[in-house]
Amino acid sequence: xxxxxxxxxxxxxxxxxxxxxxxxxxxxxxxxxxxxxxxxxxxxxxxxxxxxxxxxxxxxxxxxxxxxxxxxxxxxxxxxxxxxxxxxxxxxxxxxxxxxxxxxxxxxxxxxxxxxxxxxxxxxxxxxxxxxxxxxxxxxxxxxxxxxxxxxxxxxxxxxxxxxxxxxxxxxxxxxxxxxxxxxxxxxxxxxxxxxxxxxxxxxxxxxxxxxxxxxxxxxxxxxxxx
Numbered sequence: 001x002x003x004x005x006x007x008x009x010x011x012x013x014x015x016x017x018x019x020x021x022x023x024x025x026x027x028x029x030x031x032x033x034x035x036x037x038x039x040x041x042x043x044x045x046x047x048x049x050x051x052x053x054x055x056x057x058x059x060x061x062x063x064x065x066x067x068x069x070x071x072x073x074x075x076x077x078x079x080x081x082x083x084x085x086x087x088x089x090x091x092x093x094x095x096x097x098x099x100x101x102x103x104x105x106x107x108x109x110x111x112x113x114x115x116x117x118x119x120x121x122x123x124x125x126x127x128x129x130x131x132x133x134x135x136x137x138x139x140x141x142x143x144x145x146x147x148x149x150x151x152x153x154x155x156x157x158x159x160x161x162x163x164x165x166x167x168x169x170x171x172x173x174x175x176x177x178x179x180x181x182x183x184x185x186x187x188x189x190x191x192x193x194x195x196x197x198x199x200x201x202x203x204x205x206x207x208x209x210x211x212x213x214x215x216x217x218x219x220x221x222x223x224x225x226x227x
Contacts, residue, residue, distance in 0.1 A: 019043075023087035031078045035224050042071055042217050045088065049095040050208035056099035064216065066102050070095035071220045143193035147186055154179055155186040 019040055021029075030038050049070055053063040074081075074094050081090055144152060157168040158179070165183075169176045208216075 024083065027078060027081060027087055030075070035226065036221075038071075038075060038224060039217055039221055041074075041087075041091070042220050043213060045091055046213045046216050047208050048088070048092060051206045052092055052095050053099040054206045056096065057103050062102060063099070064212075066099045067095060067216060068219055068223075070098045072223060073098065075220075075224060139194060139197045140190075143190050143197070146193065147189060151182050151186040151189065154182040155190075158183050 018026075018037055021037070021040065023041070023044075026037050026040050030041075046067070049067045050063055053066040053070070054060065057063050057066060070091070074091050081087065085093075144155065147155060153172065154168060154174075157163045157171060158165070163171070165176050165179050168174075169179045172179070174182075
């Protein structure tokens, strides 16, 4: 992972009470020159962006690099934010695109039956880690299999196939409200089953708080121009 920059003394701290500002207000004021307020957005979305990046690049260090670059891209393109979607959605999309670009760079080509097929780089992960991932997938698979057929079908179409509510409703000849209700019930049952099998610690994966959050704030803020 690239070395993170140290905090810069050029930036004034965010004013007291600024953490209560809405995203659009913070964006407006940062774009107007109050660069120090960008720290509010960094702290507000560190957890979400890290989880998004980590789920794509599958490496903590790579994910932190992606998050830092995503914040910098967002800062330098604030003028392109039109508010058509929420700022959170806009920022998350930037992080996802950055993570996917990083993941593509980490791929290599191997020949399979005479055809070039992209394969992920091996990170020499230990057998215990791979076994753990296999156990998690197996537990999820069992939990999905135990869902009633009506719930399982909706879950697979929406969450596995990535179909929209409207597409799933049309495919199953249901109303969109029925699809939403069934998906909600499926998720609730899966949470219960996974809690039983894996314990609540499994749902604390990819936490990004405390010192790690502070380090990201320092690194991002140090690379911004002085206000």
